[in-house]
Amino acid sequence: MINEVSASDDRQAGSEFSGNEFDELFPLGYEGHYWHRARTAIVKSYVHAFCGVGDTLLEIGAARGHYVSVLRKAGFDAYGCDLGDPWLHEEARPFVFPKTDFAEIDKELRERVTTVLLLDVLEHIEQPVTFLDRVVRAFPALRLLIIALPARQELWSNFDEHYRHFLRYDVTELRKLALRSRLSIKSYSYVFHGLYLPTLLLKKLGMKRGTAFRAPKAPRLHRLLGIVLRVESQFLPKNVYGTSLICACAKDPRSENARCN
Numbered sequence: 001m002i003n004e005v006s007a008s009d010d011r012q013a014g015s016e017f018s019g020n021e022f023d024e025l026f027p028l029g030y031e032g033h034y035w036h037r038a039r040t041a042i043v044k045s046y047v048h049a050f051c052g053v054g055d056t057l058l059e060i061g062a063a064r065g066h067y068v069s070v071l072r073k074a075g076f077d078a079y080g081c082d083l084g085d086p087w088l089h090e091e092a093r094p095f096v097f098p099k100t101d102f103a104e105i106d107k108e109l110r111e112r113v114t115t116v117l118l119l120d121v122l123e124h125i126e127q128p129v130t131f132l133d134r135v136v137r138a139f140p141a142l143r144l145l146i147i148a149l150p151a152r153q154e155l156w157s158n159f160d161e162h163y164r165h166f167l168r169y170d171v172t173e174l175r176k177l178a179l180r181s182r183l184s185i186k187s188y189s190y191v192f193h194g195l196y197l198p199t200l201l202l203k204k205l206g207m208k209r210g211t212a213f214r215a216p217k218a219p220r221l222h223r224l225l226g227i228v229l230r231v232e233s234q235f236l237p238k239n240v241y242g243t244s245l246i247c248a249c250a251k252d253p254r255s256e257n258a259r260c261n
Contacts, residue, residue: 017063017082017084017086021163022063022064022084022086022087024211024212024213025063025163025212025213026063026064026066026086026213027212027213027214027215028215029215029216030064030066030213030215031066032215032216032219032222032223033213033214033215033216033222034216034221034222034223034224034225034226034229035192035213035226035229036066036213036226037222037223037225037226037227037229037230038191038192038225038226038227038228038229038230038233039119039148039191039244040066040067040070041226041230042191042230042233042246043067043070043117043119043146043148043246044070044071044074046146046187046246046248047071047074047076047115047117047146048074049187049248050115050144050146050186050187050248051076051114051115051144053074053075053076054075054076054077055076055077055114055115056076056077056078056079056109056112056113056114056115057071057076057077057078057079057113057114057115057116057117058078058079058080058081058102058105058109058113058115058116058117058139059078059079059080059081059116059117059118059119060080060081060082060102060116060117060118060121060135061081061082061083061118061119061120061121062080062081062082062092062096063082063084063086064086064087064088064089064092064096065080065088065089065091065092065093065095065096066089066092067080067117067119068080068092068095068096069089069091069092072091072095077112078095079095079096079097079105079109079113080092080095080096080097081096081097081098081100081101081102081105082096082097082098082099082100083099083100083101084098084099085098085099086098102116102135102138103134103138110138110139110140111139111140111141112141113139113141113142114139114141114142114143114144115142115143115144115145115146116135116139116142116144116145116146117145117146117147118135118145118146118147118148119146119147119148120148120149120150120244121147122147122149122169122177123149123150123160123165123166123167123168123169124163124164124165124166125166126166128177128181129177129180129181132145132177132181132183133181136181136182136251142251143250143251144186144248144249144250145183145248145249145250146246146247146248146249147246147247147248147249148244148245148246149168149169149174149244149245149246150165150168150169150243150244150245151168151169151170151190151241151242151243151244151245152168152170152196152241152242152243153167153168153170154200154203155168155196155199155200155203155243156168156203157199157202157203157208157209158208158209158211159209159210159211162211163211169245170245171188171190171239171245174188174245174247178247178249182251182252183249183250183251183252184249184250184251184252185247185248185249186247186248186249186250187247187248188238188245188246188247188248189233189238189245189246189247190238190239190240190241190242190244190245191229191233191242191243191244191245191246192229192233192242192243192244193232193233193236193240193241193242194228194229194232194242195229195242195243196241196242196243199243
């Protein structure tokens with residue numbers, strides 16, 4: 001996770017996850033949870049659709065490096081960074097830089113990055129346009145951003161407050177953000193459609209959400225649920241509400257002229 005900075009500060013600071021928060025969201029074995037199983041497949045499908053094998057990718061807010069590991073195994077030159085200092089998956093350690101702002105990454109690597117992944121990052125940022133501008137400026141070869149966000153403000157709950165979210169996004173807010181950030185949306189979709197109504201019902205009943213993931217005790221059930229959530233994302237219309245929103249955005253060619261004027 002990362003935090004926004006003032007326009008006069010060149011580094012994010014102040015609300016990166018603590019060790020306890022990493023442990024809550026990413027306990028040992030978290031990657032086997034149905035939500036992460038489905039999300040891993042969804043993210044991989046976006047990367048395969050818009051990136052070429054061998055492309056250099058950077059996940060900002062990489063946490064324990066699960067997605068970096070998955071993408072490297074799929075043939076991508078993937079790296080990650082995080083302002084926090086979590087323990088890392090062993091296979092990800094050489095490729096994930098903890099306690100590191102993306103602008104502080106080695107210049108040679110930054111100049112190779114063509115795709116940045118922001119997976120549940122922007123909701124933590126008060127001024128996302130400023131942040132995205134920093135990202136674009138830091139990576140001269142950047143062509144694409146793959147962004148995942150918690151969706152639908154009507155689902156706002158104690159979970160969002162606990163993790164210091166500023167907003168749950170919908171398609172309208174996403175389009176506003178892209179326009180203000182001089183980005184062009186190539187593809188978008190709500191995902192986790194099947195979780196929308198249960199989550200809304202919890203909200204209507206005034207029930208609090210759990211704020212911590214638990215490692216699955218029934219891995220076969222989690223595997224099945226992960227498959228179901230992945231399949232629904234392929235076949236349900238993209239505008240059917242879900243608890244998350246994912247998109248691929250490209251730099252708007254007109255933005256380069258705007259930056260030069």
